[in-house]
Amino acid sequence: MATRKERLENLKSEGVIKQSQWIDDAISRKESKGWIRTSQKIAFKILQTLKAKKLKQKDLAELLDIKPQQVNKWVKGKENFTLETISRIENALSISLLVLPENRKASYERLKKAVNTFSDSADMKNKNEYPFYKPTTNRSMRVISTETEKGQKTVHVGLLNKDFTDYTPVKNG
């Protein structure tokens, strides 16, 4: 009676047992671990956005003038995106896919400088400024400053451009 080992060898030689490629896949996934998670998060964001905007993958493909199969590759979360591709997708869907963490202290200093640069307007004279900000989804910075005049506080709300070089008051609180 043939042993199991012998039976398995026979099955291999007959082509009934073949070699799985799982190990190669697993090694590849392990080696790509560093960037794969980012790709997966981008994929999920694209899928969410398409659903919210009631778009199909082929609609995005048409917007970008590419084949639908390319979009399908993206949404699987296994694509090593270029920055250019990410930028094109962001513009096509009006979303942000990659946000780099900012140095908070440096951002605050730039914010103060920008606010002070435009403090010569009538609304901004004779004030003690306490500018602080919070980022908004469209990447502009909303500046809230308080002004003390004769014991009364006034809140000014404005928008900084993303380079922190221009400040636009939008309302007085």
Add this chain to the structure above:
Amino acid sequence: MRIVNIFEIYEEALYAIQLNNEVQDEFRKVFSNWSDVEYLTDFFTENEALLTEEGFWRGISIEDAVFKTIEDAEYLEEYLLEVAQKGTIDEYNDLQSKLFKPLSKNDSTLEHLKSKAYGTNGESWLRIYAIRIDANCYVITGGAIKLTKKMNDIKHLEIELLKLKKSVEYLKEINFIEKDDISFIEIRNDGN
């Protein structure tokens, strides 16, 4: 549903079936699916009711479910890869002690005990189903994300049961197994 090939993952120790309508063997396929964002998003969207506060998993979002699955699968796969790359299955590295534990009797609906592969990090809903030929020889028949307690609650889990049955028939047919006293073991990696 037909089984057309057996794929060897680890010589004489770990194998996987291939179905007639699939290009990959079942073991390769489950890990491919569990890292596929589109596949997982579709799956959890379809089964969103089971993720709600009233469901077993109590209020996990689709996004969190997708990335929990990805992370659990990564952890399990890296462990299995390490076992496979060590080069030997021996008393210190055998599949039975490292990967398998008896399944809950309450889940068994076939005459033999069914195998499941648990994921990691505590509660994991990842399942890999296998036939145990003996202490160090298993045939993977499929995998699933099990969001319910019982295996036959949802259709996709019923499909896995059917695959297990058909696999036993096929393995006997090709003389892969000779005996009837095969059983089913679950793969685990829960740190115990």
